Amino acid sequence: MRNDFKSDEIVSMKGKEYPVVGGRLRLAHEDGIDGITTQIIQFEPNDFAVVSARITLSTENSSRPFTGHGVASARKDARLIDSLLELAETRAIARALRFAGYGVEYTGAEELGENAVPLRGSSRSQRPAQVYATVEEITETLTEMRLDADVFFQFLALHNIEPNQFPKERLAKMKSNPEASKDAIYEALGTQP
Numbered sequence: 001m002r003n004d005f006k007s008d009e010i011v012s013m014k015g016k017e018y019p020v021v022g023g024r025l026r027l028a029h030e031d032g033i034d035g036i037t038t039q040i041i042q043f044e045p046n047d048f049a050v051v052s053a054r055i056t057l058s059t060e061n062s063s064r065p066f067t068g069h070g071v072a073s074a075r076k077d078a079r080l081i082d083s084l085l086e087l088a089e090t091r092a093i094a095r096a097l098r099f100a101g102y103g104v105e106y107t108g109a110e111e112l113g114e115n116a117v118p119l120r121g122s123s124r125s126q127r128p129a130q131v132y133a134t135v136e137e138i139t140e141t142l143t144e145m146r147l148d149a150d151v152f153f154q155f156l157a158l159h160n161i162e163p164n165q166f167p168k169e170r171l172a173k174m175k176s177n178p179e180a181s182k183d184a185i186y187e188a189l190g191t192q193p
Helices: 021-030 076-098 134-145 148-160 168-176 178-189
Strands: 010-013 015-019 033-043 048-058 063-073
Touching: 010 021, 015 134, 021 134, 063 076, 063 168, 134 148, 134 168, 134 178, 148 178, 168 178
Parallel strands: none
Antiparallel strands: 010 015, 033 048, 048 063
C-alpha cells in the first residue's frame, strides 16, 4: 500500500486531504504497472456516463487485476457536462488504483466533484472553491430584480443546473445588470416577460 503523494498531488476540502488521480498514476507507474484498460458501460451524452477501468499489476509470481467503476452525471457535475465521459473514466481509474493499494485510505479528489480546493504549492488551478447561492439568496435577488422565480428556475432546469449549484458570483452579476439578465433568460426560454 503506497500513499507517498507529492504536495501537488493532494487537494484539500473541508479540512481533509484527497489525492488526485495523477498521484495514484505516478505511484503505479513507478511500481511498473502492466496496463490500464477502460470500457464504457453506459453513456448518454449531456446526461450521464458509467465507465469501468481495469488495472493490472504484476509481481514475480502473479498478475493481479483491480477494477473500479466511475460515474458522472449532468446533475452532479453540471459545470463539466461536456466532459462527462472523460470524468467518469478518470473516476474509474482512480477507484481501480485505490483498490490496487495506491492511497487506499483516501477518497479520490475527482469523486468530490468540482469543489475541491488545492493546497498551497499545488500545480492544479489556484482558483478558490466555487461558492453557491442558497435558494433564499436567489429568490431574494429575483424579487429585487422583479423576475418571476418560476421563470428563473425553468431557465436553470433548461441548462441542467440545480438551484443549489448556481454560483453566487453569477447571481451578483445578474443583480448588477438586471435588465440584460432578464432579457437573456426570457430569450433562452423563448418567452416574453
